Amino acid sequence: MTSNKRLVLLTVAATLAAGIVLSALAGTLLLFSGWYNIGATKQHWQPVYTVLERGMHYSVRHHARDITPPDLSAPRMVRQGASIYAARCVQCHGAPGVSQHDIGKSMQPIPGPLVDAARRWKPGEMYWITRHGIKMSGMPAWEFRLADEDIWAVVAFMAQLPALSPRDYATMAEAAR
Amino acid sequence: MSWRTGCMLALAGMLAACGQPPAPPGVAGDPARGRLALTQYACHACHQIPGITGSEVYVGPTLKGFASRRIIVRNLPSTPENLARWIRQPQEIDPHTAMPALGVSEEDARDMVAYLLTLD
Numbered sequence: 131m132t133s134n135k136r137l138v139l140l141t142v143a144a145t146l147a148a149g150i151v152l153s154a155l156a157g158t159l160l161l162f163s164g165w166y167n168i169g170a171t172k173q174h175w176q177p178v179y180t181v182l183e184r185g186m187h188y189s190v191r192h193h194a195r196d197i198t199p200p201d202l203s204a205p206r207m208v209r210q211g212a213s214i215y216a217a218r219c220v221q222c223h224g225a226p227g228v229s230q231h232d233i234g235k236s237m238q239p240i241p242g243p244l245v246d247a248a249r250r251w252k253p254g255e256m257y258w259i260t261r262h263g264i265k266m267s268g269m270p271a272w273e274f275r276l277a278d279e280d281i282w283a284v285v286a287f288m289a290q291l292p293a294l295s296p297r298d299y300a301t302m303a304e305a306a307r
Numbered sequence: 308m309s310w311r312t313g314c315m316l317a318l319a320g321m322l323a324a325c326g327q328p329p330a331p332p333g334v335a336g337d338p339a340r341g342r343l344a345l346t347q348y349a350c351h352a353c354h355q356i357p358g359i360t361g362s363e364v365y366v367g368p369t370l371k372g373f374a375s376r377r378i379i380v381r382n383l384p385s386t387p388e389n390l391a392r393w394i395r396q397p398q399e400i401d402p403h404t405a406m407p408a409l410g411v412s413e414e415d416a417r418d419m420v421a422y423l424l425t426l427d
Contacts, residue, residue, distance in 0.1 A: 171343060171346075171347070173346060173359070173360040174360050175360070176360045179360045179361070179362075183362060224349075224352070224407060226405045227398065227404070227405050227406075227407055228407050229349070229407035229408060229409045229410070230349055230352075230409075232410075234349065235347065235348055235349040235409060236347055238346070240346075240349050240351060240352045240361070241352070242352060242362065242364070243352050243353050243364070243366045245366050245405070246364075246365070246366055295403070295405070296403065296404070296405050297403075
C-alpha cells in the first residue's frame with residue numbers, strides 16, 4: 131500500500147471514530163442532563179411522531195399477517211361487542227357523539243378515534259392490537275382481561291362503527307346495559 | 308431599567324412573537340394557551356390542526372384555513388362567540404353532529420378560538 135492510500139484510510143477511520151465518540155457524548159449529555167422535556171404538554175416534533183406512527187403500522191401489519199378472522203357478521207356478536215366497547219373502550223377512544231373521558235382526552239399520544247378504525251385496519255389487525263396492546267402508547271393488552279371471543283366481538287362491533295350515527299350508537303349502548 | 312434588562316425583555320418579546328402569531332384584532336383569548344388546550348381536549352384526535360402534531364385523520368374536517376371560514380356549521384356564522392359556543396356545546400347547535408361536548412371551560416374555549424382564528 132502506498133503511504134498516500136494509507137493516509138486516506140487512516141483519516142476516514144479517525145473521522146468515523148471521532149463521529150461515533152461525539153454522538154455518544156451528545157446522547158449521554160442529553161440523557162443525563164434531563165434537558166429533554168418528558169411532559170405531556172410538550173408535543174413530539176411532527177416528523178418524529180410520523181416515523182413512530184408508521185413504525186407502529188408496519189409492526190401491526192407484520193405481526194397480524196397470519197390471523198384469519200372468524201365470521202364477524204352475527205348480530206349477537208356485534209351486540210356483545212357494543213356492550214364491551216361501551217364498558218371498556220369509550221373512556222379513551224370515544225364513540226359517535228360521545229367524548230372520551232378525561233383520561234382519554236389527556237393522553238399523549240392521543241388515543242385514536244375508532245369510528246373509522248375499520249377503514250384503516252383489517253379485522254385481524256384490530257384483533258391483534260386489542261389483544262396485545264401498543265407499547266408506550268397507553269393501549270393495554272386485553273388478552274388477560276377479555277376472553278378471545280370477546281376480543282373478536284369488539285372487532286365485529288368496530289367493523290360496524292363507521293356506519294353508526296350518534297343516535298344508532300346511543301341506542302346500541304343503551305340496549306347493552 | 309438597565310440596558311441589560313431592556314435587551315432581555317426585547318429578546319423575550321421577539322422570541323414569543325416568532326413562536327405564535329397574535330390573535331386577530333377584536334378577538335379575546337391567548338392563542339398560545341389555546342394551542343395547548345386543543346391538545347388537552349383531544350381535538351387533534353379527530354381534526355387535523357395546523358401547528359399541532361398528530362395523525363392524518365379525517366373523522367372531523369381539517370381546521371386548516373379556519374380563519375377564512377364564514378360558516379361554522381349549518382347556517383351559524385363564524386364569530387368568536389359562536390365558535391366558543393360550538394366548541395363547548397356542539398350538540399345544542401346541531402343535535403345530529405357526531406362531535407361530542409368535551410367539557411371545555413369558557414376560558415379554554417376562548418383561548419382555542421383565539422388560536423383557530425390565527426389559521427389562515
